[in-house]
Amino acid sequence: MRQTRRTFLASSASILSAAALPAARPQAGRASNILLCISDDQSWLHTGAGGDPVVRTPGFDRVASEGVLFTQAFCDEPTCGPSRSALLTGQPFCFWLGSYDPHRPYTAGSGQESGKDPAKVDVPPHVPDHPIVRDDILDYYVEVERFDGTVEAALALLEQAGELENTLVVVTSDHGMPFPRAKASLYDYGSRVPLAVRWGDAIPGGGVEPDRDAAFIAMERHDGCRRRGKGYPCRAIRTESHLYIRNFEPTRWPSGSPNAKDCARGIPYGEIDSSPTKTLMMESRDEPGIDHLAELSFGTRSAHELYDLRSDPGQLNNLASDSSAWPVLEQLRDRLMDHLAATGDPRALGLPAPWDYYPYYGRRVNEDWEVDAPPG
Numbered sequence: 001m002r003q004t005r006r007t008f009l010a011s012s013a014s015i016l017s018a019a020a021l022p023a024a025r026p027q028a029g030r031a032s033n034i035l036l037c038i039s040d041d042q043s044w045l046h047t048g049a050g051g052d053p054v055v056r057t058p059g060f061d062r063v064a065s066e067g068v069l070f071t072q073a074f075c076d077e078p079t080c081g082p083s084r085s086a087l088l089t090g091q092p093f094c095f096w097l098g099s100y101d102p103h104r105p106y107t108a109g110s111g112q113e114s115g116k117d118p119a120k121v122d123v124p125p126h127v128p129d130h131p132i133v134r135d136d137i138l139d140y141y142v143e144v145e146r147f148d149g150t151v152e153a154a155l156a157l158l159e160q161a162g163e164l165e166n167t168l169v170v171v172t173s174d175h176g177m178p179f180p181r182a183k184a185s186l187y188d189y190g191s192r193v194p195l196a197v198r199w200g201d202a203i204p205g206g207g208v209e210p211d212r213d214a215a216f217i218a219m220e221r222h223d224g225c226r227r228r229g230k231g232y233p234c235r236a237i238r239t240e241s242h243l244y245i246r247n248f249e250p251t252r253w254p255s256g257s258p259n260a261k262d263c264a265r266g267i268p269y270g271e272i273d274s275s276p277t278k279t280l281m282m283e284s285r286d287e288p289g290i291d292h293l294a295e296l297s298f299g300t301r302s303a304h305e306l307y308d309l310r311s312d313p314g315q316l317n318n319l320a321s322d323s324s325a326w327p328v329l330e331q332l333r334d335r336l337m338d339h340l341a342a343t344g345d346p347r348a349l350g351l352p353a354p355w356d357y358y359p360y361y362g363r364r365v366n367e368d369w370e371v372d373a374p375p376g
Contacts, residue, residue: 043194104274
């Protein structure tokens with residue numbers, strides 16, 4: 001199986017062995033420490049070690065170069081609470097360094113003020129290549145770098161205390177960047193995260209995680225942005241070559257209702273955080289070059305989605321209606337449903353699902369907005 005962060009933390013030594021690394025052992029006679037550093041809303045590409053040409057992340061890069069860089073790391077669910085809860089399930093740790101960065105809001109113009117060049121931004125394919133978007137990404141980079149500075153400070157404190165070589169250091173994020181078709185979605189920019197692990201002599205420096213077989217990802221509700229508290233239940237299997245998504249309620253709005261009155265916070269498409277990029281795409285959704293991308297971000301989706309990552313790494317062309325792709329779709333669909341059934345997922349078993357009736361504790365602008373009571 002492709003390794004998730006949770007399975008890594010649950011049995012780090014055995015997994016590192018399985019990854020063809022020498023047996024991971026702490027310093028003899030000493031109990032090991034654990035430092036887990038987690039950013040808030042950072043996609044996998046946006047580190048120096050990940051290959052981004054603009055953002056500077058010397059803290060993450062040091063952990064990667066002195067340990068292992070995981071290039072195929074995926075969160076369990078691309079939204080804050082569930083992702084972090086999955087990490088904590090059954091896990092011991094010494095110190096959890098949880099940052100608010102790079103969560104929105106950002107200081108507008110901070111990226112250019114820091115000296116970053118918008119022309120050098122590698123704009124993701126699912127958002128328009130527009131000056132507003134480039135500046136928004138630069139502002140996001142500033143906060144990625146601020147988180148990384150916190151990581152650097154933590155590493156320095158461990159060095160000063162003589163504990164760095166005896167500490168398992170994990171640096172990751174809860175899910176992807178807060179942009180349309182990213183955070184709170186099962187596409188790579190929502191669910192694929194940076195991950196680097198360092199553990200002194202137990203992990204040789206400069207290692208890269210070998211390819212894994214598959215990752216399973218789920219999503220229910222990020223925020224209260226549909227009538228009566230309903231979520232958008234979807235599950236995915238992501239292999240090296242394909243992404244298959246099963247949307248269990250395709251008549252619902254995946255990014256939240258376009259009607260602000262249907263959202264507890266009074267925000268149209270409330271699963272997507274408010275941002276200059278979102279505003280541009282909403283206000284210009286009929287313009288050539290933006291219209292198609294806006295529909296992908298804000299529109300409804302079919303029950304089945306299939307993307308060939310070899311020809312479509314940005315996951316923009318759904319092949320589910322292409323008969324030539326049906327054998328692959330059916331294979332991945334069956335594999336996903338078998339996994340969901342084996343793990344007791346009520347969506348796959350046709351059982352009542354509790355998530356549509358969970359209480360909502362977030363910010364509430366629409367005072368008459370409420371969640372349906374459970375049936376019975």
